[in-house]
Amino acid sequence: MKVTEHLDRASNPLISYEIIPPKRGGSAEQMLGVVEELMPYEPPFIDVTSHSAEVSYKPMPDGTWKRCVKRKRPGTLGLCAAIEARYGIDTVPHILCKGFTREETEDALIELNYLGIDNVLAIRGDDKGVEKDLSPDRSRNEYAxxxxxxxTDMNQGAYLEDLMDAQPTNFCIGVGGYPEKHFQAPNMAWDIMRLKQKIEAGADYVVTQMFFDNAYYFEFVEQCRSVGIDVPIIPGIKIITRKRHLQSLPAHFHTDIPEALAAEIAAADSDEEVKHLGIEWALQQSEELLSANVPCLHFYIMSSATTVKEVVEPLREMA
Incomplete structure (x- = not known):
């Protein structure tokens, strides 16, 4: 079922999740165990992140460093297929521009279509320092x-080459939105117009980057509606569980952590206290968002369901 169909048919607030594939050489059972823990909470869909190749350097015996290029977390498509087959939960694999040619993307989408996976999240992806040399028969998507x-072209039966009797795909397309502005955008108005272009190109819904102040989300939605973006806008929530998140989250996701929350976490005496503060903040955020009738809450949980259950359990009691 498509994400938009889940949203249209919901009688109670929906709560979805985003997980990450295991590292190369890891076991899918670890992440399937996370899904198992989420089953009592009836997730309508689960996003699975995608990762392009990245550069790392390996020390050599002669004292030099060897440049290595590899995907540290392959397996997005396989993990999505396993989740759908084992648990019957719809998945949303992330599809990237960065690190993949359009030809590779078309092949991946064909595989997803054969697997009966109805949803994708189309994103530009992070710059990992790897840019493939393109042969004359290859091309790339620069932007989301x-x-x-x-x-959208594939949904209309148009592939990269003219094919006789080509069958259309039927993907529901999600895209990312940035309540605090994409860090590369010159201003918020510019960023929202770029989002509108993605909707006009065929995107069906938006899921936001994580934020910790709901005012950013409400203002973002208002600005989107004012320029004619009328698709569902799903808020993304992250639970802070470690002190180092005060530095790592702003550094990697360019999000602002409110002074009150940052001060409490910085003053916490233990990891357990930090986790408690993060849970309480996420719960308050979620309650306010649900009272504003958001279409869904989307939790970035990555590789553990332990903490999010402490937020979702009381939210389910509210529903």
Whole structure:
């Protein structure tokens, strides 16, 4: 079932989750165990992140360093297929521009279509320092809007080459939104117009980057509606569980952590206290968002369901 169909049919607030594939050489059973823990909470869909190749350096015996390029977390498609087959939960694999050619993307989408996976999240992806040399028969999507257009074309039966009797795909397309502005955008108005272009290219819904102040989300939605973006906008929530998140989350996701929350976490005496503060903040955020009738809450949980259950349990009692 498509994400938009889940949203349309919901009688109670929906809560979805985002997980990450295991590292190369790891076991899928670890992440399937996370899904198992989420089953009592009836997740309508689960996002699975994707990762392109990245550069690392390996020390050599002669004192030099060897440049290595590899995907540290392959397996997005396989993990999605395993989740759907074992648990019957719809999945949303992330499809990236960065690190993949349009030809590779088309192949991946064909595989997803054969597997009966109805949803994708189309994103540009992080710059990992790896840029493939393109042969004359290869091309790339520079921006998420280009990727959305490619998926929309396939939904209309148009592939990268003219094919006789080509069958259309039927993907529901999600895209990312940034309540605090994408860090590369010159201003918020510019960023929202880029988002509108993705909707006009065929995107069906938006899921936001994590934020810790609901005012950013409410203002973002208002600005989106004012320029004619009328698709569902799902808020993304992250639970802070470690002190180091005060530095790592702003550094990697360019999000602001409110002074009150940052001060409490910085003053905490133990990891357990930090986790308690993070849970309480996420719960308050979630309650306010649900009272504003958001279409869904989307939790970035990555590789553990332990903490999010302490937020979701009381939210289910509210429903």
């Amino acid at each position: 809007v280009d990727l959305v257009s490619q998926i």
